[in-house]
Amino acid sequence: NAGVTQTPKFQVLKTGQSMTLQCAQDMNHEYMSWYRQDPGMGLRLIHYSVGAGITDQGEVPNGYNVSRSTTEDFPLRLLSAAPSQTSVYFCASRGRQNTEAFFGQGTRLTVV
Amino acid sequence: AQKVTQAQTEISVVEKEDVTLDCVYETRDTTYYLFWYKQPPSGELVFLIRRNSFDEQNEISGRYSWNFQKSTSSFNFTITASQVVDSAVYFCALSGLGQGAQKLVFGQGTRLTINP
Numbered sequence: 023n024a025g026v027t028q029t030p031k032f033q034v035l036k037t038g039q040s041m042t043l044q045c046a047q048d049m050n051h052e053y054m055s056w057y058r059q060d061p062g063m064g065l066r067l068i069h070y071s072v073g074a075g076i077t078d079q080g081e082v083p084n085g086y087n088v089s090r091s092t093t094e095d096f097p098l099r100l101l102s103a104a105p106s107q108t109s110v111y112f113c114a115s116r117g118r119q120n121t122e123a124f125f126g127q128g129t130r131l132t133v134v
Numbered sequence: 135a136q137k138v139t140q141a142q143t144e145i146s147v148v149e150k151e152d153v154t155l156d157c158v159y160e161t162r163d164t165t166y167y168l169f170w171y172k173q174p175p176s177g178e179l180v181f182l183i184r185r186n187s188f189d190e191q192n193e194i195s196g197r198y199s200w201n202f203q204k205s206t207s208s209f210n211f212t213i214t215a216s217q218v219v220d221s222a223v224y225f226c227a228l229s230g231l232g233q234g235a236q237k238l239v240f241g242q243g244t245r246l247t248i249n250p
Contacts, residue, residue, distance in 0.1 A: 053236030062143070064225060064240035072236070080237065112179065116236045122169065123238060125179040 024048050028113050028126035035103040035133045043098040043129050045113030053116040054096040055123070058082065058109040065112060071096055103133045136161045138228050140241035147216055148249050155211040155244045157226030163187075167235065168202065168209045169227040173243070179225075185209060216248045 029044045047054065055070040057080075067080030071090040085107055087099040096115075100107060110130050114123040137160040147153050159168065170182040183193065185202050193200050197214045213220055226241040 055236055055238070057238075057240075062242055064138075064140075064242045065227075065238070066240070067237055070236055110177070114236075114238070122181045122184050123236065124181075125171075127178050 026113055026115050026124050026126040028111075028129050030129060031127065033129060033131050035100070035131065037103060037105060037133060039103050040099070040101050041103065043100075043111055043113075043131070045096045045098065045126060046094050047096075047113075047115040047124070048094065049115060049117065049124065050093060051115035051124075052093070052118045054090065055080070055114045055116075056086070056088065056096070056098045057112045057114065059112060059128075060109050068098065068111075100131075103131075105133045107131065108133045136163075136166075136228050136230075136239045138226050138239055138241035140224075140226055140244050142244045143242070144245045144247070146247040146249060149218055150215050152212060152214050153216050153246065153248075155213075155224050155226075155246065157209045157211065157241060159207050159209065159226070159228045161228060161230075163230050163234075165231050167229045167231065169229070169238070170200065170209075170211050171225045171227060173223040173225065175222070182211075182224075213246075216246075218248045218250055221246060221248045 026047045056068040057065040059065045066082050069088040071077045113126040116123040139158045166187045168185045172180040199212045201210045223243045223245045225243045227238045229238050
């Protein structure tokens with residue numbers, strides 16, 4: 023099993039550009055989430071999903087969209103990138119049996 | 135609202151010393167989970183432990199031990215005989231149960247440096 027796979031690992035965007043961060047898991051987990059990590063602030067929840075077709079906002083959702091058309095995939099979209107979105111992004115998945123969350127390797131995004 | 139506080143931003147010790155990382159949490163839930171994750175310099179997040187709120191038994195795993203005290207809302211992590219490979223950022227996190235289980239609330243992290 024690959025676990026949670028995030029692509030790309032690194033990305034540089036210009037202000038105003040759009041892009042999609044990809045996240046896929048092969049563990050048949052119902053729950054998936056996106057977090058951003060900023061220095062001194064730990065990880066903060068952006069959006070999450072409890073199953074295909076169901077998404078909800080986390081603590082810092084502004085500027086991001088998500089969808090969950092399949093159990094496996096949970097892409098994060100930046101419609102118009104801003105320098106404040108420079109961060110490291112982590113995708114996580116978790117099974118319904120409340121096991122620990124499994125994290126992807128992270129995507130380091132820089133918006134210039 | 136849930137909150138996790140790791141008051142120690144950075145800790146630096148000499149190899150073989152014991153070190154304790156503090157974690158204090160706030161929640162109105164009566165049942166919840168607490169976690170510790172390690173983030174080594176390579177950047178990935180490594181799961182260390184999950185503790186249920188209804189299980190206050192302390193846990194030891196090799197050189198690692200965890201002290202969970204509901205009375206003080208603390209879940210501290212001790213590394214005994216620290217090694218250079220323990221150098222990392224450590225995060226304490228909290229979640230609810232059920233569908234709330236996949237909404238993790240993280241502390242700010244403690245950067246631990248073990249000097250040879």
